[in-house]
Amino acid sequence: MIGQRMKYLRQSKKMTQSELAEKLNITRGTYAHYEIEKRKPDYDTLQKIADFYDVSTDYLLGRTEQQTSTKNSAPFDPLQELNKIFEKYDVQDAGFWDIEKWKEMTPEDLRSLEDYFEYLYNKSKNRQHKDNKFEEVDDI
Amino acid sequence: MIGQRMKYLRQSKKMTQSELAEKLNITRGTYAHYEIEKRKPDYDTLQKIADFYDVSTDYLLGRTEQQTSTKNSAPFDPLQELNKIFEKYDVQDAGFWDIEKWKEMTPEDLRSLEDYFEYLYNKSKNRQHKDNKFEEVDDI
DNA sequence: ACCTTTTGTAGCGATTTGCGACTTTATAGT
DNA sequence: ACTATAAAGTCGCAAATCGCTACAAAAGGT
Numbered sequence: 001m002i003g004q005r006m007k008y009l010r011q012s013k014k015m016t017q018s019e020l021a022e023k024l025n026i027t028r029g030t031y032a033h034y035e036i037e038k039r040k041p042d043y044d045t046l047q048k049i050a051d052f053y054d055v056s057t058d059y060l061l062g063r064t065e066q067q068t069s070t071k072n073s074a075p076f077d078p079l080q081e082l083n084k085i086f087e088k089y090d091v092q093d094a095g096f097w098d099i100e101k102w103k104e105m106t107p108e109d110l111r112s113l114e115d116y117f118e119y120l121y122n123k124s125k126n127r128q129h130k131d132n133k134f135e136e137v138d139d140i
Numbered sequence: 141m142i143g144q145r146m147k148y149l150r151q152s153k154k155m156t157q158s159e160l161a162e163k164l165n166i167t168r169g170t171y172a173h174y175e176i177e178k179r180k181p182d183y184d185t186l187q188k189i190a191d192f193y194d195v196s197t198d199y200l201l202g203r204t205e206q207q208t209s210t211k212n213s214a215p216f217d218p219l220q221e222l223n224k225i226f227e228k229y230d231v232q233d234a235g236f237w238d239i240e241k242w243k244e245m246t247p248e249d250l251r252s253l254e255d256y257f258e259y260l261y262n263k264s265k266n267r268q269h270k271d272n273k274f275e276e277v278d279d280i
Numbered sequence: 281a282c283c284t285t286t287t288g289t290a291g292c293g294a295t296t297t298g299c300g301a302c303t304t305t306a307t308a309g310t
Numbered sequence: 311a312c313t314a315t316a317a318a319g320t321c322g323c324a325a326a327t328c329g330c331t332a333c334a335a336a337a338g339g340t
Contacts (some may be wrong), residue, residue, distance in 0.1 A: 002183075016286060030329050032288060039328060040183055042296095043142075047201060057197045061187060156317060170298050172319060179297060182327095 001062030002038035009053045010035075024048050141202035143177035149193045164188050238264075 010020055021031040024045055033039035041049065050057045055067040164185055171258050173179035190197045195207045201238040216273065 018286080026285085027330060029289085029331070033329085036288065038289080042328080043180060043201060047203060050198075050203070057201055057203065058190075061183060061197055063187060063190065063197065073298095156321095158317075166298055168318085169300070171322085172317095173298085176319070178320085182297080 002040070002060050003035045005060055005062065006049065007035045009055070013053075020052075023052055141177075142180070142200050145200055145202065146189065147175045149189075149195070153193075175260045183277055 010017070017031050017035070018028045021028040022033065024041075025048075026045065028043075030039070034041055040046075045062065046057055050060055053067075056064065058064045059067050150157070157171050157175070158168045161168040164171065164181075164276065165188075166181075166185060170179065174181050186197055186200065190200055193207075198204045199207050
């Protein structure tokens, strides 16, 4: 399936395998294998292909007929999201957050942080400081 | 990224790695590697994961924050599409099409068929039966 | 028919995967 | 707090897969 779609997309752009391979930083031989489905591109290349044609990986994999890429136009910004949470829980940035690390954070990390804040919030309500479920947040 | 998301999805369903592994027909050890990103699932497993959680592969791969799967609710039906083409080109099913084979056909195959019909159509207009560009259609 | 471009296909070294077994960490019950 | 049990992380190895280079076949153009 993926081979068919790659071939179709390539031809509709009237490009040769060589040209595509160059875009993807692989040799033409390697690329050729994809189209005839003897090999599969690694995840990195798969995404490059999806990016190049602006289609979804689901389309390439044949999970959907909609080509339309669902890729975010405005990429996820961890710092911005962090501030939202700060506001929500009325936290003032005390300066002990390692901003550099936060740049690497995923949406899932953010959710963890929210869980943590919520936990702190609940704790402050009934002052039970024994539970150490979240004690290892220092690695955030 | 994919590991984080898999872990998040699994936990939000309150499942263990063992349970997930069973669903995906892999061993727990193998599954564990995915979450900590030491290994990557093959394409087949990736799609099983996406199917199981009903999210897009783009989401799993971190290309988008939208979980929503773009998978077709009504899957592509080759036979139905075939009939549309038959109608369009006024072909009557002479019974020499191997229906079983057609069940495997992709949208791209359909496009090829349309090209073929169009070719036949053009040929019939100026009776030039020498060009054998489409001579090998018997493998469709 | 001939030459050029493009595509398909081994062969092979190197990388990566999946499994099973073992270790470490977390959870629960008393 | 202590122990037992479950869950998650990690290692070594066999097997599968990948990417490259080189060669073969097909397609296109003159």
